[in-house]
């Protein structure tokens with residue numbers, strides 16, 4: 001909101017897949033409405049692999065209007081009454097054209113460009129950096145909000161040094177277990193159901209900081225309780241929710257899992273993958289090989305040295321095993337993480353469902369205990 005109200009400031013929202021970036025950007029609309037700022041035009045556009053600078057701005061301008069005779073207090077109806085005319089963006093449009101057209105709009109604009117990481121065209125990021133610089137230098141009353149999956153701003157906007165001061169950078173982290181617990185409790189409250197604290201704690205631990213999983217497990221837990229004729233959900237319902245969630249999992253998750261663990265010979269791929277999913281991670285989702293020791297001990301009830309499973313971890317990074325992990329760093333200092341963050345809770349749920357690990361162990365292995373944050377049960 002600060003960026004929106006300051007001329008020359010633009011926003012970059014980035015983070016892992018599924019952490020809530022789009023939802024955060026979408027909140028802007030509500031916030032503007034609650035502040036009664038009716039005169040803003042808000043456009044949201046999703047990029048795909050084929051998008052480039054021109055197609056994006058053509059898409060944006062398709063939804064924008066030049067407005068005349070508009071006053072800041074005008075509401076929806078008056079807006080339509082204002083003189084509106086369509087804007088079109090030329091085939092060979094440049095950053096300067098964007099600036100020129102946005103300046104003529106007659107109202108402030110907020111332009112949310114989501115899934116920016118999916119664009120394959122190499123020149124688009126540079127052209128967007130030029131656009132931000134131009135909008136900022138000319139104090140145009142428009143805010144560009146770029147949203148995408150990335151660890152850092154350089155992955156989304158190349159050559160950003162010259163626009164650093166014009167960019168508010170918002171890294172969306174994974175959620176705390178207390179926040180995931182809140183999602184579940186609010187959902188139950190809304191549905192006029194109750195849920196045991198232990199069950200909330202379990203769902204929060206299984207979700208690995210990802211709100212989608214907390215929503216889904218919470219919902220299936222509620223369904224399980226209702227199917228059993230109860231208005232209070234308990235831990236046994238979470239077990240049932242895990243089975244329901246595994247059944248409805250995306251086919252890509254299932255096939256990646258099978259590819260990662262398959263082998264004609266007796267092996268411990270499944271256990272190593274599960275241990276990796278249970279590792280504590282840094283804020284970018286990375287863990288080290290040493291981090292697997294504790295979860296592996298809980299799963300196999302036996303101590304393993306790093307040498308016993310380093311080979312497995314490297315193979316999980318290869319195409320042959322679905323490249324379910326990716327690594328960074330040098331030899332002996334490798335750090336690993338899941339290529340698709342949503343795969344992590346899936347692996348844990350499979351492990352719990354197949355009784356490779358107990359739900360208590362999953363809880364113990366989580367770094368941030370949640371009980372003290374729970375809302376009082378109604």
Ligand SMILES: Nc1ncnc2c1ncn2[C@@H]1O[C@H](COP(=O)(O)OP(=O)(O)OP(=O)(O)O)[C@@H](O)[C@H]1O
Pocket residue numbers: 016017018019020021022023024149183210211212215
């Ligand atoms: N603050 C929140 N409270 C409750 N639920 C949330 C919150 N933020 C996001 N969610 C839920 O989490 C799920 C993922 O959110 P969202 O799509 O915003 O993430 P994303 O980071 O944009 O994902 P992607 O990287 O796949 O684009 C959605 O189901 C959304 O409703």
Ligand SMILES: [Mg+2]
Pocket residue numbers: 021022023114115
């Ligand atoms: Mg999104």
